Amino acid sequence: MPPVVIAGSGRLSRMTPEEFRTAGHRLIDWIADYRLSMEQRPVRPSIDPGQVKAAMASEPGEPSVDVEPLLAFMDSVVVPGSTMVQHPMHYGWFPSNAGLASVLGDIASSGLGSLGISWESGPALTEVEEVVTDWLRKLVGLSDRWSSTIHDTASTSCLVALILARERASGNSYADRGLAGLDEAPVVYCTDHSHSSVRKAALLAGYGSDNVRIVAHDRRDFSMDVADLRAAIEADAADGRRPAAVVATIGTTGTTAVDPLAEIVAVAAEDGLWVHVDAAMAGSVMILPDHRHLWAGVEDADSITWNPHKWLGTILDTSIFHIRNTEFLIQVMSTNPSYLQSGADGTVTQYRDWGIPLGRRFRALKILFHLSIDGVGALQARLRRDLDNARWLAEQIEAAPDWQVVAPVVLQTVCVVHHPRGADSAGADDDLDVLNRHTLAWVEAINRSGEAYLTPTMLDGRWVARVSIGVETTEREHVARLWGLMKNAVSAS
């Protein structure tokens, strides 16, 4: 297996700032044009597995400082191979808005080329992150008991939280014998509607599948059943296990269900469980003070994560992690090798001790630019628009024969089924298979058309269509158009 050695025989120098200037202007125009042309593109181009790979050579070609061949590749391969999550007719998963103001901040960060491995390596990188994450803390209405940082995703935040919970429950086993030395296995509690990253984080943190307890949920609103949580905790304790953490979700992935946080923190407090609040989706809505009742009780949780890179629109990867006990966080996550020590230690924040990676980008600039250019008022107005649109769509659906909204519309997501044999067939178990096939078929028909995109989800054994509203550019007219597509699709299916 002789390795391929590619010895570039052409250009032998790196890109200079002047060459970057020329290419950069061209790229900015390409991005602006791309965003302007978005609505004329299919939301989800027709693309087969392997098609992009097949369009690429098995090794890099001859280098060229001309950016045009790369932009041609973007146009001919990358864009036609991309699902347009910035498209106003995109209703899949959750919004993943990459607001252009935040994109500017991202570009500034790239241009600076900063390195965050210590305060010393990036004083501004560190302190701007402290300030802008504190802005966000205030914007979502949290008290100053909370400190904040940026992680890449809520999955990582959850892993950090469950490691902290594990260490609190095990009396800091990391500092000596580790988990294998424990008599009582620590246990994590969540529901079937918690995000898949909760179970994943628990397994990565070493809890083991037997110690991830799935608590019952309400069959109508899909929220955690606190009586069952309490019973499960008691049963585990009686069984010689160590209840360690509850993950409460504010805005589940399936239906944006809201676990009853105030009750959960009360139950958790009785046995000293860590409460991690996964508000990845719903955190953004807390910039609207009249929605903060959704996470009432949050001040008594131990950690919170929410993703401005979803609905709020600060480009990925911008996941916020709020924590109360930073001393414990740093104790568990810290490293302090000699080469990173400096005279500033002890007086500054060392974000390397707040998460998994040592090195970090200057991600705070994305938030700074986003809030400074778009501003909070515009963000609040946009979120209210999306809430209104979701309510409007739900009303249309409820008023239409044979259609059914199958979960409370708490935020901007509408879960819906259409009954091909009429709405009164809804209860018949023998029709479930027919219903599932019908749902998947009409959703697939819309997606295949490229006119709109939505993702089905399994809700307590039944496939449902899920309309997730909240792309920056999605206005009422787009939602109305989607509703028309839905009605057409079910009659064609």
Added chain:
Amino acid sequence: MPPVVIAGSGRLSRMTPEEFRTAGHRLIDWIADYRLSMEQRPVRPSIDPGQVKAAMASEPGEPSVDVEPLLAFMDSVVVPGSTMVQHPMHYGWFPSNAGLASVLGDIASSGLGSLGISWESGPALTEVEEVVTDWLRKLVGLSDRWSSTIHDTASTSCLVALILARERASGNSYADRGLAGLDEAPVVYCTDHSHSSVRKAALLAGYGSDNVRIVAHDRRDFSMDVADLRAAIEADAADGRRPAAVVATIGTTGTTAVDPLAEIVAVAAEDGLWVHVDAAMAGSVMILPDHRHLWAGVEDADSITWNPHKWLGTILDTSIFHIRNTEFLIQVMSTNPSYLQSGADGTVTQYRDWGIPLGRRFRALKILFHLSIDGVGALQARLRRDLDNARWLAEQIEAAPDWQVVAPVVLQTVCVVHHPRGADSAGADDDLDVLNRHTLAWVEAINRSGEAYLTPTMLDGRWVARVSIGVETTEREHVARLWGLMKNAVSAS
């Protein structure tokens, strides 16, 4: 504690593509000018803890679509608050090159605003990552037994590797009882010269501090003592523990020491230990075929990480993870909730099952643009330049009275002490304190001057100055200037 509610009363709309175009052009010029002016700036501006924070308001100001106030903030606060790791006189830590060709790719990624949570959400994002990481695999001379992905940092790669090792050693305890159900505690082996992230990863993965075994190292070249590794493994097995993983470092942080990988994989094979190769720094040099002897034996390791975002120059965060047994990786790391299932499953790569976060950016574009614009030949030439510069500096130091190179110069890092009382005092133990204070003083004098920056490190109990060469723009003249500064600094100290 009433939360501050900021209700922006000014602008109420988000940035449009045309506004982005205008601001983006201005920002590109700012970046080009910033990079051009780099050499006229102090490498490390004088900055006190809290100074950046003090320059920022406690909440966002009135929004404005004009980017000038933000650029003014960059000029007046961010830049003077930043350590210039792209500066040609920066010799601290390891190089953290943000090559402008890769910055362009990063900008393209931001502009696209793609979302990688499944192949379906980003076919091009997924497949371009497969292709360009495979280019990198070939460039560093690895066989096609290896599959590849991008993680944020080598710290994360190490955590993934140690979780995999834990699961292999524990017979997949994640799938049932978890670590607390184990009779034999799994053990990790590394040396005092391994990166701090190895120990951190082991603690986060639940091994416990008692089960992180520090193997002896050679006192002259700081490489792992394989006889001691073998003895430690035998002792742990006899003691009822389960040897699980060895982390072999190719290019340690302190001195770029190289652990004897061929011998390590042979010892590890006897007891089925996972071998993770931390080549975060040295991986880049493997694009020079005549340096691949440094990791001879690598084909028999289980996982490898290296950071193009260091010496190679693809902007942070671009850490490559190569793995042989992808089936096992996916088994341990996978999640497959209903809302992420699609018809393409089974025929495509789902990178969410290769690491910790669910969502990923289109980081592959950074590599694509970097290799396509700068090209491999230029990268190879630059690395050879840096190797030459390090050898040249070491020769100057060795030829100078009272100066000493204290570790083999394997790559581009030169570890050095100056003996204030003459080189023949080197062995006197009672002089260690004087020597340490002298070293820290003259390094600090250089750093304070803003003329150059280097980071001291503790090497087996002694502080040494560490000159890490390899910034993109560092030419021989810069290294010669540093040598002049060093000679001046010791006479002033």
